[in-house]
Amino acid sequence: MMFAYIYIVILSEIPATVLGVTLEQGQPTLVKAVGKTSYLPCKVTDLQSWNYIHWYQKREGEAPSRLLYINAGGSFIYDTNNPQANDFTVDRTQLFNLKLSNTKPIHAAVYYCAYWDTGNGLIKRFGTGTRLIVTDQGKDTTKSPTLTAYLPTTKESGKQTRICQATDMFPDLVKFNWKKKSNTGDWTDVSEDNVVEQRNVDPVIVTSILIVDQYTAGEDLYQCTLTYEGGMKQKTLQNDKDPANNNEGATVKPTCSPDNKTSTIQISGSSDQIPSLYLFVYAYGVMLMKNGVYFCAVLIVLLKRKVGNKKESA
Numbered sequence: 001m002m003f004a005y006i007y008i009v010i011l012s013e014i015p016a017t018v019l020g021v022t023l024e025q026g027q028p029t030l031v032k033a034v035g036k037t038s039y040l041p042c043k044v045t046d047l048q049s050w051n052y053i054h055w056y057q058k059r060e061g062e063a064p065s066r067l068l069y070i071n072a073g074g075s076f077i078y079d080t081n082n083p084q085a086n087d088f089t090v091d092r093t094q095l096f097n098l099k100l101s102n103t104k105p106i107h108a109a110v111y112y113c114a115y116w117d118t119g120n121g122l123i124k125r126f127g128t129g130t131r132l133i134v135t136d137q138g139k140d141t142t143k144s145p146t147l148t149a150y151l152p153t154t155k156e157s158g159k160q161t162r163i164c165q166a167t168d169m170f171p172d173l174v175k176f177n178w179k180k181k182s183n184t185g186d187w188t189d190v191s192e193d194n195v196v197e198q199r200n201v202d203p204v205i206v207t208s209i210l211i212v213d214q215y216t217a218g219e220d221l222y223q224c225t226l227t228y229e230g231g232m233k234q235k236t237l238q239n240d241k242d243p244a245n246n247n248e249g250a251t252v253k254p255t256c257s258p259d260n261k262t263s264t265i266q267i268s269g270s271s272d273q274i275p276s277l278y279l280f281v282y283a284y285g286v287m288l289m290k291n292g293v294y295f296c297a298v299l300i301v302l303l304k305r306k307v308g309n310k311k312e313s314a
Helices: 002-011 276-313
Strands: 016-018 021-024 029-033 038-040 043-045 052-058 065-071 076-078 088-090 098-100 109-117 123-126 130-135 146-154 159-167 174-181 187-189 195-200 205-213 221-228 231-238 250-252 264-266
Touching: 021 109, 021 123, 029 038, 038 130, 065 088, 146 221, 146 231, 159 174, 159 221, 159 231, 174 195, 174 205, 205 221
Parallel strands: 029 130, 231 264
Antiparallel strands: 016 021, 021 043, 038 098, 052 065, 052 109, 065 076, 088 098, 109 123, 109 130, 146 159, 159 205, 174 187, 174 221, 195 205, 221 231, 250 264
């Protein structure tokens, strides 16, 4: 069961595309109120007449379970091993889409469409998945997060923290990405080894902490990008303590099209305004642990190589 779950996670990072067959689920998150009808998308191209599209349900803490499978003509068969299978049907207007007429809290899960690829042996290829979030608020609703950033604070260790924080959002599926502005004016990705994320459950607060060396950071510009259901927000942080150079709340020309709901903001404020000492210690500890694991792995490889060389010389 565990191997099946890992298999789905790996495949869900990219769209399934093999020998012309493609699966596109497109919508990573779907928010529906109790009692409403939910449509889970799966766009399929070049499926052979003998092949099937399979729909799987992955509930929290459980292994994936198949709901039904559909042939190229639209006929489908339920999988009797899933007790919720009969709650679903196939959307006749959009072939291969899954339809749930009476959405209930028990239906909250991630749904994957899949097919058997026979071109490389026999491998089941999965789509990227759609997470169904069920709310009892009486309407299908999403709420975009509030993105707050804090200017650097220097610690005795010679490190600086740059912090971006997402609050007051629904659903709480968000992703941070950090970039640094190079000498040529281009924005390049920051290594994930320098970033630590912390999530608070109640209330939901997601904090991304970038740790840099204060002696090499200088006046470098860093940008954190928050991607969420329905859009994206950005904030640019500069190591500048002069209030005259900080234009709080000023909106600069968006770096992406307006459809992406993106804005770049130069802000002021210090990460001392939140419990950054705790965050810094936590983040720095995680980074040290990563380095320790890496060192041990390299040491083991070197020792094995040394033992092997001794055996060969003997």
